[in-house]
Amino acid sequence: GEDVEQSLFLSVREGDSSVINCTYTDSSSTYLYWYKQEPGAGLQLLTYIFSNMDMKQDQRLTVLLNKKDKHLSLRIADTQTGDSAIYFCAESGTNFGNEKLTFGTGTRLTIIP
Amino acid sequence: KAGVTQTPRYLIKTRGQQVTLSCSPISGHRSVSWYQQTPGQGLQFLFEYFSETQRNKGNFPGRFSGRQFSNSRSEMNVSTLELGDSALYLCASSLVPAGGLGEQYFGPGTRLTVT
Numbered sequence: 001g002e003d004v005e006q007s008l009f010l011s012v013r014e015g016d017s018s019v020i021n022c023t024y025t026d027s028s029s030t031y032l033y034w035y036k037q038e039p040g041a042g043l044q045l046l047t048y049i050f051s052n053m054d055m056k057q058d059q060r061l062t063v064l065l066n067k068k069d070k071h072l073s074l075r076i077a078d079t080q081t082g083d084s085a086i087y088f089c090a091e092s093g094t095n096f097g098n099e100k101l102t103f104g105t106g107t108r109l110t111i112i113p
Numbered sequence: 114k115a116g117v118t119q120t121p122r123y124l125i126k127t128r129g130q131q132v133t134l135s136c137s138p139i140s141g142h143r144s145v146s147w148y149q150q151t152p153g154q155g156l157q158f159l160f161e162y163f164s165e166t167q168r169n170k171g172n173f174p175g176r177f178s179g180r181q182f183s184n185s186r187s188e189m190n191v192s193t194l195e196l197g198d199s200a201l202y203l204c205a206s207s208l209v210p211a212g213g214l215g216e217q218y219f220g221p222g223t224r225l226t227v228t
Contacts, residue, residue: 041221041222042117042203042222043205044219045216045218048216100146100161100169101158101217103155103156104155105155106156
């Protein structure tokens with residue numbers, strides 16, 4: 001079955017760049033997503049990338065996809081205290097009847113002042 | 114545009130009872146998915162409904178069930194509650210079926226505690 005893995009913790013100094021990594025196993029993954037979850041809240045969709053793309057940039061966020069290695073990363077430039085949260089990567093396929101997201105374990109990002 | 118709403122936000126039940134959680138999707142969204150989030154298992158997919166039909170189901174026992182109404186609102190039900198059912202239950206809606214082109218938007222969740 002599908003499996004998505006992330007490291008559990010990341011600490012970054014305020015103003016530095018944060019890079020959160022994710023690996024997945026399903027080669028038929030069509031879309032890969034990054035979600036943010038703040039304490040006591042649901043998940044907020046940050047960005048997503050289609051599997052035929054290598055990179056997507058959206059303001060401070062850059063997503064890199066290495067499809068050969070099944071590796072996805074999220075770079076947050078100029079990390080701020082408001083970026084403290086848990087970040088989940090997720091993958092989905094378009095196989096009929098398999099339209100669901102498989103989430104990673106989440107990476108807790110801590111900002112050091 | 115109002116987001117996904119879930120009611121109630123918090124719930125305390127005892128073992129053996131049953132519970133019904135409600136989710137109202139974003140206006141115009143026809144797909145509703147349910148997820149269970151626990152510290153030990155992370156986020157796990159429960160099921161997805163699209164146009165009142167269950168399209169996909171995760172690996173949960175039959176005690177977990179759901180339905181979707183003609184206005185796209187969805188309910189999930191858990192019968193014979195167990196301590197391990199304590200979790201945050203998240204609902205997500207999308208215009209088209211989840212995955213593929215379906216960007217999912219999540220509600221704040223219902224925190225269920227089973228004692």
